Amino acid sequence: MQETLRVLVVDDEEGMREGMRRVLERNSYQVDLAEDGEEAIKLLKANPYDLALIDLKMPGIDGFEVTRYIKETLGRQTVIVIVSALATVEAAMEVTRQGAFDFLVKPFLPKDLKQVVQRAVSQRRLILEREKYLTELASERNLSSQLINSMHEGVVVLNINREPVLMNPKAESFLSVRYQPWLTLKELALSEEIQKNIDGILDSESPRDEATIRWEQVGERMLEIRVNPYLRDGENAGVIVILDDVTRQWQAEQDKTRFISMVAHELKSPIAAIINYINIILTGMFDGQADKIHEMMERSKIRGEALLDLIRDLLFLNQSEAGKVEKSIERLDLKAVLRDQLEFFQAQADRSGITLTLEAREAEYPVRMDRKDLDRITMNLISNGIKYNRNGGSLSLIMRQDDESVAVEARDTGIGMSAEEMKGLFAEFYRIKNPHTSGIPGTGLGLATVKRIIGEYNGSIRVDSRLGEGSTFTVILPRA
Amino acid sequence: MKKILIIDDDPDLQEGQKVFLEARGYEVLTAGGAAEGLEILRRFTPNLILVDLMMEHYDAGFVFCAKVRDNPELAEVPIIMQTAARDKLGFTPDSYDEKARSWMKADRILTKPVPLEDLLNTIEQYLAE
Numbered sequence: 204m205q206e207t208l209r210v211l212v213v214d215d216e217e218g219m220r221e222g223m224r225r226v227l228e229r230n231s232y233q234v235d236l237a238e239d240g241e242e243a244i245k246l247l248k249a250n251p252y253d254l255a256l257i258d259l260k261m262p263g264i265d266g267f268e269v270t271r272y273i274k275e276t277l278g279r280q281t282v283i284v285i286v287s288a289l290a291t292v293e294a295a296m297e298v299t300r301q302g303a304f305d306f307l308v309k310p311f312l313p314k315d316l317k318q319v320v321q322r323a324v325s326q327r328r329l330i331l332e333r334e335k336y337l338t339e340l341a342s343e344r345n346l347s348s349q350l351i352n353s354m355h356e357g358v359v360v361l362n363i364n365r366e367p368v369l370m371n372p373k374a375e376s377f378l379s380v381r382y383q384p385w386l387t388l389k390e391l392a393l394s395e396e397i398q399k400n401i402d403g404i405l406d407s408e409s410p411r412d413e414a415t416i417r418w419e420q421v422g423e424r425m426l427e428i429r430v431n432p433y434l435r436d437g438e439n440a441g442v443i444v445i446l447d448d449v450t451r452q453w454q455a456e457q458d459k460t461r462f463i464s465m466v467a468h469e470l471k472s473p474i475a476a477i478i479n480y481i482n483i484i485l486t487g488m489f490d491g492q493a494d495k496i497h498e499m500m501e502r503s504k505i506r507g508e509a510l511l512d513l514i515r516d517l518l519f520l521n522q523s524e525a526g527k528v529e530k531s532i533e534r535l536d537l538k539a540v541l542r543d544q545l546e547f548f549q550a551q552a553d554r555s556g557i558t559l560t561l562e563a564r565e566a567e568y569p570v571r572m573d574r575k576d577l578d579r580i581t582m583n584l585i586s587n588g589i590k591y592n593r594n595g596g597s598l599s600l601i602m603r604q605d606d607e608s609v610a611v612e613a614r615d616t617g618i619g620m621s622a623e624e625m626k627g628l629f630a631e632f633y634r635i636k637n638p639h640t641s642g643i644p645g646t647g648l649g650l651a652t653v654k655r656i657i658g659e660y661n662g663s664i665r666v667d668s669r670l671g672e673g674s675t676f677t678v679i680l681p682r683a
Numbered sequence: 684m685k686k687i688l689i690i691d692d693d694p695d696l697q698e699g700q701k702v703f704l705e706a707r708g709y710e711v712l713t714a715g716g717a718a719e720g721l722e723i724l725r726r727f728t729p730n731l732i733l734v735d736l737m738m739e740h741y742d743a744g745f746v747f748c749a750k751v752r753d754n755p756e757l758a759e760v761p762i763i764m765q766t767a768a769r770d771k772l773g774f775t776p777d778s779y780d781e782k783a784r785s786w787m788k789a790d791r792i793l794t795k796p797v798p799l800e801d802l803l804n805t806i807e808q809y810l811a812e
Contacts, residue, residue: 468737471767475796476695482799483699488706495702502695 207233208324209250213243213269214258214286219309223256223286226313227320240264244272252281253327254320256307259287259294267301274302280330282323286311357426357446361388363405363439377426377446393428393444394419400430401442407432418449425453465632469513469647473506513646520652530573534683537568537577537609541600544581548589556595559585563602568609569683576656583653584613584676590643591674592617608662609682614675620668628666629654685810686710688729690720690747691765692738696795700733703799704806717747724751729760731809733802734789736766748788761809762788767795 210232214220217238224234235250237243240263247255247269255273259266266285273279285298288309295306304326307319351358357374361367370382378391388398400415414431427449433441480499489495522528538561545559552559570577588598596616603610618639620628627633632647634640650664657664661681668674687709691697694715701711712727714720716738732751736744744764751757791805 468767471795472693472696475767476693476699478796479696479699479799483703486703486799488703499699499702502698506695 207231208253208327209233209235210254210256210320211235211237211243211246211250211252211281212256213237213240213261213266214256215239215261216258219258219286222313223316226316230317230320232320240266240269243269247273247277247279247281251279254323255281255283256286256320257283257303259285259289259298267298270298270301270303280327280334282327282330284319284323355448357444359391359444359446360433360441361401361444362441365401365405365442367391368441374444374446377421377424377448379422397428397430397444401444404430404432404442405439407439414445418453423450424448425450462631466517469632470510473510473513476506477503509646513648516646516648516652520648523655528575530576532571532573534569534571535574535577537570537581537611537680538563538565538602539567540574540577541581541585541602541611544578544585545600548582548585551586552589552598555589555592557589557592558597559589560597560599561602562599565602565604568602568604568611570609570660570680571683572660572680576660580653580656580678581611583649584611584678587649587676588613588615588617591615591640596673604682607682608679610677610679612675612677614673616673619670619672619674620666621670624670625666625668629664684708684710685731686712686727686729687731687733687806688712688714688720688723688727689733690714690717690738690744691733691735692716693735696735696765700802704803707803709806717743717750720747721750724754724757728756731806732760732762733806734762734764736764736792745788752788761790761812763805763809764789764792765795765797766792 210227212220212223212227212234213236214223215238220236220238224236227234232254235246235252237246239261243255243257244264246252255269257266257269266287270283270285273281273283283298283303284305284307285295285303286307286309287294298306304323305319307315351369351371354371354373357377358369358371359367359374359378360369365388367382367386367388370380370386375382378393380386380391388401393401394417396417397419400417403415412432412434414429416427416429418425418427420426425448427447429445429447431443431445432439433443480503483489484496484499489499519528541561541563545561549559585598585600592598592615598616599612599614601612601614603612620635624635628635629650631651633651634647654664657678657680663679665677665679666674667677685708687704689697689700689704689711690713691700692715697713697715701713704711712723712729714723717734718739720732720734734744734747736742738744740746744766748762748764751760751762790809793801793805
């Protein structure tokens with residue numbers, strides 16, 4: 204520490220004051236003088252002194268009181284040396300109790316003064332260093348507590364006695380517990396497995412810096428709970444528990460598992476039907492009846508083809524979900540696309556005597572889309588309108604547009620749906636199962652895929668339907 | 684002639700098993716769902732019921748069984764359940780013990796596709812009891 208230390212000399216004898224000043228200034232201290240207690244207090248209020256040499260016996264405010272004032276009222280770390288002729292053990296003990304550091308007995312030689320001051324100065328340096336360290340520590344603590352409190356993971360720190368000693372707000376919210384100093388581990392209501400992990404760490408003879416990780420449902424959330432040893436100098440000092448909200452990942456995994464089991468079921472059903480037919484034929488029980496065998500072969504073929512359709516749809520779904528399908532966005536006329544599609548489906552409609560009409564007053568209905576996506580949407584609308592229609596019915600496509608959007612309504616006169624049946628209409632593998640639909644082939648992915656594609660273009664699809672009367676699907680797309 | 688009711692939402696499985704069992708000398712009625720099956724049971728009392736699990740709902744077969752068992756006249760009719768959905772949905776026919784039977788209400792669960800001989804053997808076994 205190179206800066207000049209400031210010293211206050213308080214003594215009612217002028218000769219004493221001046222003598223001490225000379226010695227101290229010669230030793231490069233900055234010195235202020237006070238001739239009584241009152242002046243000393245004035246100076247003490249105004250300046251931070253590193254050192255104070257205080258005469259004990261003064262008129263008015265004496266040395267004891269000045270010492271008490273520095274220590275108690277100002278709460279300063281000024282190092283105090285009492286200078287007095289009252290060389291009694293009692294007096295020495297009393298000033299030490301008051302917070303004085305040393306005692307210099309009058310009369311003294313300059314070298315005595317120098318010695319005492321040197322001791323006091325090294326004491327002062329120690330104090331300054333400690334203060335600096337404490338300040339650093341405090342700001343470090345402040346920083347880490349801010350860090351911990353702003354984390355999106357929950358943090359709970361347990362000491363060696365398994366008592367929670369720190370909990371951030373996230374942990375409080377995840378575990379629905381308020382932190383308080385006498386909180387117990389039990390009140391955190393962690394599972395038995397987690398408690399075992401905690402015990403495993405704290406009871407271990409040779410603690411290793413390895414975490415255990417578990418997923419557990421806590422309330423509405425799925426939490427990833429990591430239990431880490433808290434090591435200090437290689438010794439167990441406690442446990443740090445980190446809680447991470449993984450509800451969304453968990454739900455995605457659940458959805459995926461459900462989807463896969465549904466796919467498995469949908470793939471198995473047609474194969475089961477085909478194998479069943481083959482097995483019947485193989486029994487030879489219908490060997491004399493070619494028409495029966497032919498019928499079973501025909502059905503097997505239809506189911507086989509439907510299975511291929513399903514696999515194609517699944518592959519498409521997988522590719523587009525993985526973003527592998529390259530889109531080439533272009534300006535397309537929805538009217539022209541619909542006209543082409545209606546032409547393509549005409550033969551199929553004719554077989555069931557269904558009339559197809561397109562009602563579009565304006566010259567064009569422009570959209571900006573990938574041609575394959577638009578084809579998929581329109582094919583699905585028209586194909587459903589034919590498949591779920593009645594013989595001799597009709598499918599009308601009615602177009603309209605405004606500045607912002609282009610809409611097409613596909614109105615059929617088919618079997619319709621009940622409100623209950625419509626609920627899951629756009630969900631994957633949803634197929635309405637009733638006597639009317641049982642012969643109609645479908646993958647259960649059509650509308651789900653269409654809805655997803657429309658969503659990618661910020662469009663929408665809606666259905667209105669009445670059981671036995673027909674359904675109307677309305678697709679709205681942004682206008683180009 | 685012994686009577687069998689087949690309930691399956693897959694028209695081909697329904698039809699295939701129907702022609703097979705008819706050729707083996709059974710009288711067979713079919714239904715495409717649990718609701719239709721219950722409807723048929725009002726006027727037709729079979730000696731045995733074959734029912735699919737996933738129809739209108741993923742557990743339509745179980746609901747159907749429970750409803751059949753609630754009817755005292757049908758309580759003793761053996762029910763054989765057929766399903767393509769297995770452990771993935773939480774149902775494991777392999778672990779089909781007494782306890783499971785008490786809530787599943789079916790006498791047997793077979794995994795689709797059921798080999799015809801197995802189906803016939805199972806049917807004959809229950810009809811002989």
